[in-house]
Every structure is written in C-alpha cells, then in structure tokens.
Amino acid sequence: ELGNNHANEELAQAYSAVGYNLNQLKRMDEAASAMSKAVDLLRKNKSPIALELACTLGEWWYSSKNYEKVIETMYECSQEHLVDGNTIGAANDMHLIGCAQRELKNFNEAIICFTEARKMFKLEKEVIHVARCDQKIAHCFVEIGDGEAALAAAQKSLDVFVTAHDSARETYSLYEVGKAQIVSGQEEDGLNTLDRVLEIVTDAENKDFDFILEIERKIASVLTKLGRTEEAEEVERRIAAVAEIVEEN
Numbered sequence: 001e002l003g004n005n006h007a008n009e010e011l012a013q014a015y016s017a018v019g020y021n022l023n024q025l026k027r028m029d030e031a032a033s034a035m036s037k038a039v040d041l042l043r044k045n046k047s048p049i050a051l052e053l054a055c056t057l058g059e060w061w062y063s064s065k066n067y068e069k070v071i072e073t074m075y076e077c078s079q080e081h082l083v084d085g086n087t088i089g090a091a092n093d094m095h096l097i098g099c100a101q102r103e104l105k106n107f108n109e110a111i112i113c114f115t116e117a118r119k120m121f122k123l124e125k126e127v128i129h130v131a132r133c134d135q136k137i138a139h140c141f142v143e144i145g146d147g148e149a150a151l152a153a154a155q156k157s158l159d160v161f162v163t164a165h166d167s168a169r170e171t172y173s174l175y176e177v178g179k180a181q182i183v184s185g186q187e188e189d190g191l192n193t194l195d196r197v198l199e200i201v202t203d204a205e206n207k208d209f210d211f212i213l214e215i216e217r218k219i220a221s222v223l224t225k226l227g228r229t230e231e232a233e234e235v236e237r238r239i240a241a242v243a244e245i246v247e248e249n
Contacts, residue, residue: 012041016053019060028064035060051080055089058096070100091120091129098136107140114140131160132169138176147184154180171200175215182222191222209246213239 019035022028035057042050054077061069074093081089098113118133134157141150154176161170178193198215201208216239223232 008041008045009047012038012045012047015041023060028060029066032057032060032064032066032069051077051084054080055093058093062096062100065103067100067103071097074100087120087124088126091117091124091126094120095129095133098133102136102140105143107143111137111140127160128164128166128169131157131164131173134160135169135173135176138173138180142176142179142183145183147180147182150180151177151184171197174200179218182218187222187226191219191226194219194222209242213243213246 015034015038019031022031039054058073074097078090078093094117098110101110114133114137121129134153138150138154158173175197178190181190220232220235
C-alpha cells in the first residue's frame with residue numbers, strides 16, 4: 001500500500017509538471033486537464049499540497065472558460081479552507097465561484113457568492129477585497145435591473161478605491177455607478193458619469209479599446225433613450241472604425 005501511495009505521489013508530480021508547462025504554452029484546457037489528474041491523485045493520498053494545487057486548478061479552469069468546473073472545484077476548496085480555519089482562502093474561493101456564476105449569467109447566484117466572500121474579507125479587514133466584491137455585486141444588480149441596490153454597492157466600492165487612491169479600480173467602480181444610475185432612471189446623471197469614465201480611459205497611456213467601445217456603446221444607448229438620436233448615431237458611426245479593427249476575428 002505504501003508503494004502505491006509513493007507511485008501516486010510521483011505520478012501526481014509528473015501530471016502537475018505537465019500542467020505547468022502547458023499553462024506556459026497557453027494551452028489552458030490541456031493544462032487544467034493534467035492538473036486535475038494530479039489533484040485527484042493527491043486527494044486520494046491525503047497530500048497536504050492537494051488543496052494548493054486544487055486552487056490553482058480552479059484558476060486554470062476559469063482561464064479556459066470552463067466555469068462549471070470552476071464552481072465544482074472551488075466549492076470543495078472553500079469547504080477545506082473553512083475546516084482549516086483559513087478565512088482568506090475560503091473568501092478567495094467564493095469570490096472565484098462568484099466570478100464563474102457571473103460569466104454563466106447566473107447573477108442572483110453570483111450575488112450570493114460575492115456577498116459571502118465579502119463577509120469573510122470584512123472579518124479579516126481586507127478593505128480592498130471587500131470593495132472588489134461590492135463592485136461585482138453592483139455589476140450583477142445592474143444586470144438584473146435593480147438600480148437602487150446596484151448604486152448602493154457601486155458607491156461603496158468607489159468610496160474605498162478613491163480613499164485608497166487606487167485609480168484603476170476607481171475607474172471601473174465609477175463605470176458601475178454610471179450604469180446603476182441609468183438603470184435607476186437617472187439617465188442624465190448616468191450619462192455624465194459615463195463621460196467622466198470615458199475621459200479617464202481615453203487619457204490613459206495604454207488605451208483599452210475594448211473598454212472604450214463598451215463605454216461608447218453604453219453612451220449611445222442612453223442618448224437614444226433620451227431621444228438624442230443624431231448624437232447616438234454620431235457616436236456609433238465614429239466607433240465603427242475602431243470596432244472593425246479591435247473586434248475583427
């Protein structure tokens with residue numbers, strides 16, 4: 001029996017090594033598959049490194065867009081972390097599950113996960129991580145059309161990032177504030193907020209054109225809703241040239 005355990009450990013090491021190499025080659029599906037085999041073997045052997053590799057596996061499943069596997073893998077990790085008394089580990093696990101649920105458009109389930117992660121991060125006084133959860137909660141509330149709840153969560157996250165002088169995250173939280181204002185029926189305020197976000201993003205040295213297009217399209221949508229059709233059409237015409245380059249397969 002000891003011989004089998006030793007062989008399993010060595011085989012697991014081989015699988016994990018293969019996984020790390022495939023990960024470096026950006027072959028994420030194959031990397032996750034190899035790491036999954038390593039984790040299964042290490043769990044059978046009750047190896048102390050099984051949990052660490054399982055968390056890595058969850059991140060790889062996320063990178064390969066296999067979100068159902070993320071949920072399955074990270075839920076098990078979260079339970080183990082809670083048993084070990086590792087609140088931060090469990091919070092990170094729950095946060096990743098929330099991200100997977102959000103990608104699957106299970107927004108109510110995602111809110112539950114982010115709220116649970118937020119509670120655990122708050123217990124550990126992880127201020128930035130709490131605000132990251134609030135930002136994602138705001139996004140989910142926008143998606144389900146609850147503008148009031150979205151605005152409250154987005155404002156909390158924005159307040160933290162402004163206080164922390166975390167300009168990158170502040171921009172994304174401000175974007176959620178703008179979207180929440182629109183969903184709440186405050187279209188003019190939302191439009192002004194989106195204009196501020198657009199100004200920040202376009203002033204950046206390294207421009208994120210995907211994000212710029214997303215903001216511009218949201219602005220065009222609001223302009224149309226406000227009956228400012230000509231302005232909306234001008235925005236859509238102007239960004240068409242960028243979209244053709246950025247979104248071409």
